[in-house]
Structure formats: C-alpha cells, structure tokens
Amino acid sequence: MSHAAAPKREMPESLAARMGAIRLLAHVLRDGRMLGDGASGLTGPAAARALRLAGLVLRHMGQADEMMRAHMDRQPAAKVRDILRLALVEVFVDGAAQHGVVNDAVAMARMSPRTVKQSGLVNAVLRKMVDDRSAWDALPAPAMPGWLRKPVAKMWGQDRLAAIEAAHLAGAPLDLTPQRPVEIEGAVVLPTGSLRLAGGQVSLLPGFETGDWWVQDAAAAMPARLLGDVTGMRVLDLCAAPGGKTMQLAAAGAQVTALDVSPKRMRRVFQNLERTGLQADVLEADALKWSPEEPFDAVLLDAPCTATGTIRRHPDLPHLRESRDVEALTKLQYQLLDRALGFVKPGGRVVYCTCSLLPVEGENQIDAALKRHPGLTLEPADPVTLGLPAEAAVAQGLRLLPDLWPERGGMDGFFMSVLKRPETSA
C-alpha cells in the first residue's frame, strides 16, 4: 500500500512571529545581546512583527512579572516565563484576542521537550490571568531600573521622571536629516530642520537610493549644529561610527576626519558616505592612543555612553545595561574628553555629547573638565536659535530629554556642550 506524503502545512504568520519574539527575548534576556540583529530567525513581515512583540514585552516586562507573581506560587522556567510574558502583554497592551494568544502559548510550550511538561500549567494559569484585567490595570506603570530612576529623579524631579518613562513607552518616530530638499509623503518638518515620519521601511522611502538624507534622531542632529558655520574648517569627528555627525559636518562644508575604534561600525561609515556622496577622511584607531599630525580647528566627541537617552527606540537597553557599566563609561568619557581637548588648536572648540539620561555622563563631565583644565571655557549654546525649546538650556550647554516636544512625538535624551581651549597654552 502506498501513502501519499501529507501536504506540509504552513505555520500561520502570527504563530511564527510569536515564536520569533520568544527567540528574541532569550537573545536579550539570557544571551545579553541587543534586539534587532536578525536573531528571530525570520524575514519579512513576520520578522518585523516578532521584533515589535519582543519590544513590547521588554517595555512591559515588570508588569507581566508582577502579574505572574500574583498568580503563581513558583516561577516557571525561563522560556515558559517568556511565553507567559508575551501572552499577557499581547492581551493587555496590544489588544490581541485571548483565545488565539492562549492557544499559541500552549502550542509553543508543547513544541520543546524542555517545556512540554509545563504546557498544562501555561494553559491553566494563562486562562486565569487573561481574565483578570482589573489586576493588570491596577499594576504600577512600567519603570526604568532603580539605578537609572534615582539619578533622573534627583536631577529633574518625580514629575519629569514620570513623563520620561511615559515617553519611553510611546516609542519613537523615524527622523531623517536631509542634505537637500526632499518630498516624502507624510513627513513633517521639525523646527530644528529634521524630517519626521511615523515609521516605514527606510530603504523604500524616496531619496534613500540617492542619499538625500540619513536616519538620525532630531536630538542627535543637534551637537554638530553647535559648531555653527564649519565651511572649510578641519573638524575631527571623534567616535564617529556609524557616521551621522560625520555626514552632517561634511554636508555643511567641513573637511572632516572621522575616527572610530570599531572596524565593524566603521564599515557603516563607508556605506553611509558612499550612499550620500559625501566625503571624509576615515580612520580606524583608538582615540586613547592616536594623535593627529596637526591640531584641528574643532573636535566633535560623541562619547560612548549608556545610551539611556535612546530607550524609546531600544527597549532592550534597560535589560542589558547595569549600574556597574556607568563607572567604566564615565572613566572612558573623561579620558576621551581630555584627548579631544589636546587635539584642537589653541582657541579651538570641542563639542562633547552623549545620548545618556545620566548627569554623570553629561553635566558632571563638563563641570569636572572645567576644574581639570584651567583656562578652558564654556561657549554659549542657544536652544531657541536651533529650533529647540528654551528649557533645554542648562549651565553646561543643552540638555534634551525624551519628554520634550510631547505633542510632536518627543526626542531622544541627549546632553551637549561646547568647550573652548584657551588661546594660549597655560
């Protein structure tokens, strides 16, 4: 007797995306890797959906875990926990239909020998939890980890902290820095000159192939602008990759040297320059060891930092960073700042910036540098002439926070300052 092979049934996209989201959660929470580098194992719309779901879980994980603690005596194994987290967030935050979510959660638990025994538990506990909306609604709003909340609340107060955390939940729009006028349907021109879109596939937008613009948050586009007219100036972009600020400076007419220590990230600088047709001298070097043959007119130092100003677009960050990262980063920042100050001519300017919410990576670095270097001065930075809210002005420069421009969709957290070397060496 011959048997015809059973036709292979295609997995529905919703289940494939949920499985992809579970893989992404393991990638972040257990492997300590960043979201968004293809770890879902999917492509196309299912990959995008998996990424969105994993991001949603990472944003609301505190609430999901609290809900599980209230309904379960013992916490299940890591993968089962992720399956339950995803289901809770899909039902309570994303508004997904309960039965589909529960069925897929049970199906996912059954798929692996390590979790199959817990599929009954997933079914029973999930049915109870998804029926308990009032318990979910009573949970406190998602919050940043304590090591981040404390310094933010101390510096800007509880109300500002709550507004920043709300901005993180709202996510981020897509901002573009144009180098020439470009028409993109649905794009709004921000007061700072960036173009803002709700989202979309970047490579399909008009002007991508021709390099008319590059993706850059409106806040990230501000540090290079602090140098004013750079036409013909020799500017060093220190810590340059992937090259957002290099492109801005080159487009503004500077003779740019772009330096970064990471070969992988440097490839992005080359690709970006090639696509936009802009020019810069590109150097792969460690700024702590390298020295220029001739000092520069200006240096822009976009120092490595906790990147906590970008949590809106990177919900994995609070799960990947720890308070102990801060000490090593602040040390590297002041070393890099001292190097940058040594790379400019007497009277030359150094823009120091970080995409961090933490004053120790921003305001405090400038206070300390002014103490370390007698004769070093602060140059004024006026937010209003750049199109920013007046409240962005602080003693050390400009402080941008994610809750600024709430009606326009916010901006990344950023700190920036302009320092001027004395005309004569002390």
Ligand SMILES: C[S@@+](CC[C@H](N)C(=O)[O-])C[C@H]1O[C@@H](n2cnc3c(N)ncnc32)[C@H](O)[C@@H]1O
């Ligand atoms: C915040 S990112 C720079 C973003 C970039 N300025 C832009 O606008 O696209 C910080 C960069 O510092 C680089 N970096 C870290 N330590 C460095 C060092 N010792 N020397 C040179 N670059 C370094 C990292 O490789 C990373 O690309």
